Amino acid sequence: MAPSVVVLDLSTRNQIDRFLDEYYETAQNAGKALKDAGLQNTQVRGLENIITSATRFSEILSYIKNQAGKDKANGPWVRVAELLLNQLQALEAKAQELGQGDFDKMLQIKLKLARGWAKQIVTHYLYLGIVT
Amino acid sequence: MSWDDYLKSGRCQHFLDETLRDAAYQAVKQYLSRDGAKVKKHQVYMVSQIIRDSGPNALEILVRNQKRKETNEVNKEFWEFIDQLLTKDNQTFGIRTALVREMENNPLLAVPGEDSPSNLKKMRLNLLLLAIPVYFEHFVSQLLYQQSLERRDQAHANADP
Numbered sequence: 001m002a003p004s005v006v007v008l009d010l011s012t013r014n015q016i017d018r019f020l021d022e023y024y025e026t027a028q029n030a031g032k033a034l035k036d037a038g039l040q041n042t043q044v045r046g047l048e049n050i051i052t053s054a055t056r057f058s059e060i061l062s063y064i065k066n067q068a069g070k071d072k073a074n075g076p077w078v079r080v081a082e083l084l085l086n087q088l089q090a091l092e093a094k095a096q097e098l099g100q101g102d103f104d105k106m107l108q109i110k111l112k113l114a115r116g117w118a119k120q121i122v123t124h125y126l127y128l129g130i131v132t
Numbered sequence: 133m134s135w136d137d138y139l140k141s142g143r144c145q146h147f148l149d150e151t152l153r154d155a156a157y158q159a160v161k162q163y164l165s166r167d168g169a170k171v172k173k174h175q176v177y178m179v180s181q182i183i184r185d186s187g188p189n190a191l192e193i194l195v196r197n198q199k200r201k202e203t204n205e206v207n208k209e210f211w212e213f214i215d216q217l218l219t220k221d222n223q224t225f226g227i228r229t230a231l232v233r234e235m236e237n238n239p240l241l242a243v244p245g246e247d248s249p250s251n252l253k254k255m256r257l258n259l260l261l262l263a264i265p266v267y268f269e270h271f272v273s274q275l276l277y278q279q280s281l282e283r284r285d286q287a288h289a290n291a292d293p
Contacts, residue, residue: 006142056266058149062273069173069276073287078280103142107149 006104008112016109019094020116026087027117031124033083035132037076043067044125051118057095057110061088091117135258147234148266152227156270159225163213164278171210173276179214180272188264192218217271218264227267231259 008016020027034044050063068081091113099106138144163169182194195218198211217226235256 056145056149058153058266058270061153062269065273065277068280069273071280073280073283078284081277081280103146105142107142107145 006108008105008108012098012105012109015098016112016116020113020120023090023117024120026090027120028124030080030083030087030117031121032128033080034076034121034125035128037079039076039080039125041126041129043076044122048118048122051114054111054114057088057092057107057114060114061085064088087117088114135255139262143238147230147238148263151234152230152263152267153270155225155227155230156267157274159217159223159271160274160278162225163210163275166209166213168206168209170206172207173279175207175210176272176275179268183265183268188261191264191268195219217267227260227263230267231256231263234259 047063051060054060064077064081064084067077068075071077092110095106095109095113098109178194178198179191182190191214195211195215199208199215202208202211216223219228220226221228221232223229235252
């Protein structure tokens with residue numbers, strides 16, 4: 001059963017946006033890492049789709065870990081997984097800070113941060129595909 | 133609070149998203165710290181596949197069958213470990229320990245005036261069936277990931293002159 005959706009207050013939404021702005025350069029590095037590792041458009045879109053549709057933050061973590069698990073020793077997912085997971089860990093820590101112990105709020109913030117981050121990564125990945 | 137209300141609550145999502153994840157990741161760490169913890173991918177995939185294809189109850193049957201028929205020591209030990217995580221109350225990072233803590237700490241799961249043993253047993257069973265797919269999703273993905281890092285490190289070590 002899907003969790004109830006909590007409407008976040010304006011102050012929280014502003015804090016999320018501010019964090020994503022500050023995190024933009026870090027997310028761009030992830031987009032570049034995906035490109036350098038040789039991930040294909042379909043694979044990056046697949047990651048984006050999972051993040052967009054996830055109802056649990058850990059679904060995203062599990063997806064990346066499963067992809068790395070299926071890969072060869074120096075495959076593209078193995079090369080980027082650690083970086084992606086570290087960035088997601090930072091998003092989760094921020095969500096816990098902003099959520100202040102409210103579980104409903106924390107879940108929404110985590111997913112909102114992840115979706116904003118995914119857009120930044122994918123956009124930069126696609127941009128690099130055009131300019132390089 | 134009804135069972136449906138609990139399912140939609142932030143508390144339940146936290147249990148699935150973080151509490152079970154922490155326990156499963158610690159269980160993977162515990163497994164990998166053992167000598168000979170070298171189970172192959174296809175054995176690990178069987179855990180998530182059986183749950184996906186046949187539901188959470190099917191995992192216990194699979195584990196029982198695998199323990200009985202496996203002759204490969206590495207595989208046998210893996211299935212013994214899964215059995216402990218799934219069925220034993222005294223396994224620190226197992227699913228049942230996480231469940232008991234969740235029920236103890238969560239007043240939402242107690243039905244006021246109706247916390248008879250049979251109601252609590254039913255609630256615990258519902259929670260177990262909900263938790264099994266999620267716990268083993270965390271476990272399988274973490275184990276596969278850790279194994280991928282080992283393969284990567286081994287490949288680098290072999291490549292170094």
